[in-house]
Amino acid sequence: MGNRRQTIGIIGAGQLARMLIEAATPLDIEIALLAASPTDGAARIWPDVAIGSPDDAETVAAFARACDVVTFDHELVPEPVLSRLETDGIDLAPSADTMRIAQNKQRQREIFAAAGLPQPVHRISRSVEDAAAAAREIGYPVILKAAQGGYDGRGVWRIADAASLGEVAAELAGRDIAMIVEECVRLDHELAILIARDRRGGSAFYPLVETVQTEGICRQINLDRDIDHVLSTAAARIAIEIAEQVGLVGILAVELFDSGGRLLINEIATRPHNSGHYSIEAMATSQFEQHLRAIADLPLGTTERCADTAVTVNILGGSDGVDPRDRLATALAIPGVRVHLYGKEARPGRKLGHVTTLGDSIEECANRAWTAVEGLTNEPKPEGIR
């Protein structure tokens, strides 16, 4: 197992690649990076960077040939790239098939249904008429999702009535994108769980966390001391089953709805995930190190907690263009605030980084984290977040 030096290639150079590099450095694991631009967040902190379009099959294939294993910064990898890497016999982790599932919410829904996993009532539709019939059957309001291409709330709509449905559905149908029409579940909490799976089918899972969203964008993640053991066990079972169903090698995040104490799968990501950033400080093995261990055929690390509770708050660019790099002192003056900046230029609404606080209570951790984020961005905590 893994007692051989390997070069791990990362396609894409955003914040996930950046934090993978931060985890690789202490272990002296060799990383090769394919970045679209030298100013990408990960490219700015790493010497071994190839510049080229991660969407171009030739570019990616040439890059991958020099690597022992290739992984991804994001799941939006075009099919021609995936199939070219597969043809070339590149060791992809996660595999091309796993990536295809991660890219396609329709396939996810089908696989989860076949495995008997709990998810919202839904129908796959390809036409406006189909979608309208599905929505009538399920009952308004419904959630409409594009099967492919969405992230951070994009590609997901809450639809109140038939007129609104027609508009969105027509656009998607016109672009030949399949739709998922889903019940609008009563939402008590949004939750997430991480699982890592190695090349032998061994796995390690992380605690269930709460994610707090505004306008479809994750703003805060809570790792609570008090976990509902029933929910927690159910989530772990779901995560293990999904990891096997998608043939996972690496780390996977499952986003879940808690609807009246019933867990329903929202969606998955087969890579390190925003909901797991707390693990850098709060767990014995971060999601980034765990992903590297899994794909490099190294033993998975333990997933013990280093703190009773932890809160992560995302740093979104403020409306007045303040750059958090110029306000670091405000955040670092608050005790125990761990700041992670992603090396991006500040733009309103852009995810520029996150902060994590550890402590004894969610409320106290969240207070410190939000005070830091307000200082970094000059932007108040949004209403609707406790």
Add this chain to the structure above:
Amino acid sequence: MGNRRQTIGIIGAGQLARMLIEAATPLDIEIALLAASPTDGAARIWPDVAIGSPDDAETVAAFARACDVVTFDHELVPEPVLSRLETDGIDLAPSADTMRIAQNKQRQREIFAAAGLPQPVHRISRSVEDAAAAAREIGYPVILKAAQGGYDGRGVWRIADAASLGEVAAELAGRDIAMIVEECVRLDHELAILIARDRRGGSAFYPLVETVQTEGICRQINLDRDIDHVLSTAAARIAIEIAEQVGLVGILAVELFDSGGRLLINEIATRPHNSGHYSIEAMATSQFEQHLRAIADLPLGTTERCADTAVTVNILGGSDGVDPRDRLATALAIPGVRVHLYGKEARPGRKLGHVTTLGDSIEECANRAWTAVEGLTNEPKPEGIR
């Protein structure tokens, strides 16, 4: 305070520079590195590297002009380099004067004596006759130290009798190096404490730790739950006094002898120090982040513990040339072992990295750490270490 983006220049690119970079990356602090070679440990993981001799005043001056603050990977910076940087008005942290003290054990002894700080009985000598007289007065065996140029046990000799003294003293006197002749104190433990001091004179200190040496080289560092509060308070007072006496900006390590419950200063280092590597995992703010905060005029971080006990064991290259990078899986299979490799080629006796374990008892932590290090180097734990 520090609400302005700055470029921090680091002169030298060994493991301390490497771990400073690891601490700078999440904060997106800009680092410029001056490395003697592109294969230096820190140069291998950072894109912004100037290659040139850190001993050449012109090279260093040109490098420093592009930085807002300049700090050091090691204290062996030649006087012409220090004075050139001073003349050019470069913002050095620590300052040139602090560096001059760190380089010179004679000056340290004189400053500590003037401040009434506890240290071994000693005499400064410049000739063989002087040294012999001092040794007779103090009583054999004595410790003989070169005032300048030593590290990791080099430049320090335990001298049993007048004949041996003559040999070493003649060589040093011949090279015009001042000598310190010291009593050979009864040594119950060797201890170390870190302190950081900011540009306003504010400071933050770390817990007292035990360092375990073989042949003058630090092998193991113990952060124990149970600290002797009398010793601990005495060490903190010594550290605060030294930080002020040397005009510290940044982090400083004080190495201490515990001689029958009495603390005596061995020596100091005005930079991150091997005895503080445990702080990466075991403290809320690592010594590396703390050094960056202090020199970049950012608020000092809290120095709470993240664990009851922690043990760090250094990875020294084994006699059969095994490369720890090829044996990573053996160490990562042991629960909770945090591996830090420095990106160096394996050579017998060379410091290639360290591992840290956190837990409830020193014994248990040490067992796991040594098992990992034995696996990484194929070298048994040395005799004489419990």
